[in-house]
Amino acid sequence: MLITITIDGCEVSVPKGTSILEACRMHDIQIPTLCYDPELTSDGACRLCVVQIEGNHNLPPACRTTVWQGMVVQTQSPKVRAARKTILELLVANHPLDCMTCQKMGNCFLAEYAYDYGVTGEIYQGEKRKLPIDDGNPFILRDPNKCILCGKCIKACSQIQGKSILDYSFRGFNMQVSPAFNLPYNESDCDFCGSCVSVCPVGALTEKHMVGKGRPWEIKKVQTTCPFCGTGCNFDLNVKDGKVIGVTSNPDAPVNGKALCVKGRFGTDMIHSPNRLTTPLIKKDGVFVPAEWDEALDLVATKFQEIKNNYGADAIAALSSARCTNEDNFVMQKFMRAVVGTNNIDHCART
Amino acid sequence: MCTACEDLVDPKQVKLEEIITKYKHENGPLLPVLQHAQEVYGYLPAEVLKHISKALRIPLARIYGVATFYAQFRLVPSGRNVINVCLGTACHVRSGAKILETIEKALKIKDGATTQDRRFTLEVVACIGACGLAPVISINNEVHGRLLPESITEILAKYE
Amino acid sequence: MAENQRILVCAGTGCASSGAHKLIDALKLELNKQGLEETVSIVGTGCQGFCEKGPTVVIEPQQVLYCSVKPEDIAEIVAQDIMKGERVERLLLLDQVTQKPLSTMSEVPFFAQQHRIVLKNCGVIDPQKIEEYIARDGYAALKKVLKEMSPAETLEEVRKSGLRGRGGAGFPTGKKWAAILPTPSDKKYIICNGDEGDPGAFMDRSVLEGDPHSVIEGMLIGAYAMGVDEGYVYCRAEYPLAIKNLEIAIRQAEEAGFLGNNILNSGLNFKLNVFAGAGAFVCGEGSALMASIEGRRGMPRMRPPRSTVSGLFGKPTVINNVETWSNVPHILLNGADWYTQYGTDNSRGTKIFALTGKVNNTGLVEVPMGTTLREIIFDIGGGIQNGKAFKAVQIGGPSGGCIPEEMLDIRVDYDTLTKAGAMVGSGGLVVMDETTCMVDIARFFLDFTQKESCGKCTPCREGTKRMYEILDRIVKGEGKLEDIDILENLSYTIIETSLCGLGNSAPNPILATLKYFRHEFEAHILEHKCPAHSCSALLSYTIDAEKCKGCGLCAKNCPVSCITGEKKKPYVVNEDDCIKCGTCVDKCKFDAVVQA
Known part of the structure; x- marks a missing residue:
């Protein structure tokens, strides 16, 4: 059932049960928000998406207000913009202003909105959080002073990863997001899936190995399938000057959405690793010696042929892995049956 | 627990198990369990929270979040005597802040701290509902009302 | 000696801290000594409301009120009042104008001008004895409702009474109750909000301490009207006596068949749980309170859905505060028409106010809605302490506002106060004088x-x-x-x-x-001046060397020992250590301490 509402003077029709924020997104009307994520439940905590509804004295958040027939919404009225500006001023007043060196620069929603609304950060002078930075693990850099307490990382941890390592602690101005007892990540039960990083709208959670390696506008994002296992997760390789500097979630990934595991998100350093094998190795006189592909493949083919000739095709068997893609597994069985001529194939996931 | 040490069972641990068993299957067991655990231990040690997390199958981060949200819970041991200085409106209007300052100077500690000899823990509370007697403090839940700054020394002397 | 003599000793938290329990012990001893233990009963009651003059003792049936009683006064009270029927004049309250002693409660303006409906039993019965509650029409409303009225008629009566929530916003109670009906659910809850967090309010605590059965009965009637079989009383952990008395009351009500299954053979089942809060003001907000019961951080959530649709544990829930529930039995027993005779058009019934601050008679005051602030503060409250000038009264706690002197004649009801920039809130009235900044x-x-x-x-x-x-x-x-x-x-x-x-x-x-x-x-x-001479950063204390006689009284009384000097020579204030409490000004007999 469609409902007709008026947003900024334009009549639009949206399905019943849609929130104002979703209705606006369907019609390319920009509304700022820091705590809303379509993959997560919505709390209406940041209050940045407030809008004016005719007949309503206060300014309700668009993300948690469902449309009704005949609703008249203003998303850019002076009152709305003034309120959003004040909220941004409040957030910036309790946020470090080291944007020049912040890894999130160019990708930071707070900075983008602050620019949009002409926020100076000078109106409210007072106490700022001063908490220790969590730098104890190789994957995630956590700067709680940059946290705007939107709570998306908490929900990502519980709703995407199912771990609930993170939660709010303390209250009011002293509220924080952290693992239990405010321990660093590496002393908690964290899996380092990095879902928290993928949803952080500011520079509080960043991919540690990407720090200093490149700015968003220098990076080319290449969507690809993760090579680590057969699940088929998609993500964006972040490529700068022909080198992969890291991985970020691609929200449109069909299999996994923003979710990734520690290997997929943080394991890409192997691409440019000096320890990586770049040629086949053949053991000669007890030592592995680099060889050409042709030489190596010829050797393997000869040995297979020898075995088959001497002992029959059934003397050869192949075992493949669930971590391989379906295509790899298909090719494996085809090769064994059609080329080697045996049905001796097996798979680690066979039950 | 190692079976050789069975006769060395910690009585507090036994009580904690009783509490958990009592509330485990109730709706919303966390707050009562934390409250009773604090009665047993005097505060909420990290190990106890970890145990409660496992027993109730509630993530530890959530328990820590709850324990730091409510004013009642403490994560460090308190002194032998807990002074609650009321700074509710009625006490504020009747100069409760001067009472607090006097106690702070007398004990040389601030709100939330414990004296080095562990004799006193000082805490500011919002209202203990004895507004008719403002300004009031309560020491170990015993209310002292109609206070004057000069009467503090005498009251504190009663608590060892 | 009069028949049915009872000695009511206020043992609410306020009076208990002023030594009420020592009084009860002394009374027991003295009555035994005089052989009166059989004929005269001692009742430790909940809050009688007159905290300023506590501990208070009332002798029934004559209703003699003795104020600020000490254990050493007991022998005299027993010998003179109980045995001879003569008043102990020095313990009576004096009339503010004539300075004549006032021998009974009805002569004391603090009590005479109140109209006690909710507080009817507070300070009169022993809250730990269900039979005393029953003796004063307790559970009569429940019996009447179960026997004579349908749930719909019960709800209609509450709606007709015009009762509005006593906890803050003043939402009509009948409307709230009706809102839970349409949502089909296998389970519904009602909650009594006793998380009285407003600093300066203690009426809910007094009701829970002094008359817990009235809350239970109110909830039972609500349970019947709304078809609910389980409820919670959420009480602040800071109120240990209230929790204790409530738990005793629930146990007694269960034993008497007022709680449990098939109550009074009516088919009504109702289970009541007590939940102790853990210290968070925000839990006075309904959704935060429910989160707290569910074992989560007390953080409010966005509406919709309203709690009448999805509340505690996701079930439809109605939440009312202590005073609201406590009004219900009176409405059902006496009828909505009786109830609507009190109060104003949009604010029916009475309201309890906690009168505190710089007023002579601090305590609990129950008056019909629509009473003026002046009547409450000056007639009942006895005006401002120490002859100072009234400046403002703060109503409604942290959500309310300060009302100035020129508005003292406004009537206290939901709409008038909101218009004036304050709110009824839970009913804390903190009086401020010219020295309050x-x-x-x-x-x-x-x-x-x-x-x-x-x-x-x-x-x-x-x-x-x-x-x-x-x-x-x-x-x-x-x-x-x-x-x-x-x-x-x-x-x-x-x-x-x-x-x-x-x-x-x-x-x-x-x-x-x-x-x-x-x-x-x-x-x-x-x-850079504080007109009230209250803000310590803008104040300084010095001693006028010419006026100082060197008596040392200031130094002796200084709580932080920041005044030094030799006898008979001018003393000096060390301003770095001074906490600006003003004790020296009060103590100096020669006006030598200068406050600037």
């Missing part, structure tokens, strides 16, 4: 709200902190004139954009003080 009061409330903000939404978490910081600078004489504009702007944004009622109303104390006392803000900012 209004900027400091605004700072006090913002300090409270910023500490109690749950932290979930940005405007409340960050905004209340900044408002507190600005007010703190003004109080210290470091404010700028533009700070007032910043405060006003920030106030409106917080009101319009915060998630819950705590944030929506947090700026009220600022807006109300700015409305009526802007000149005090300006004096702090422009002249």
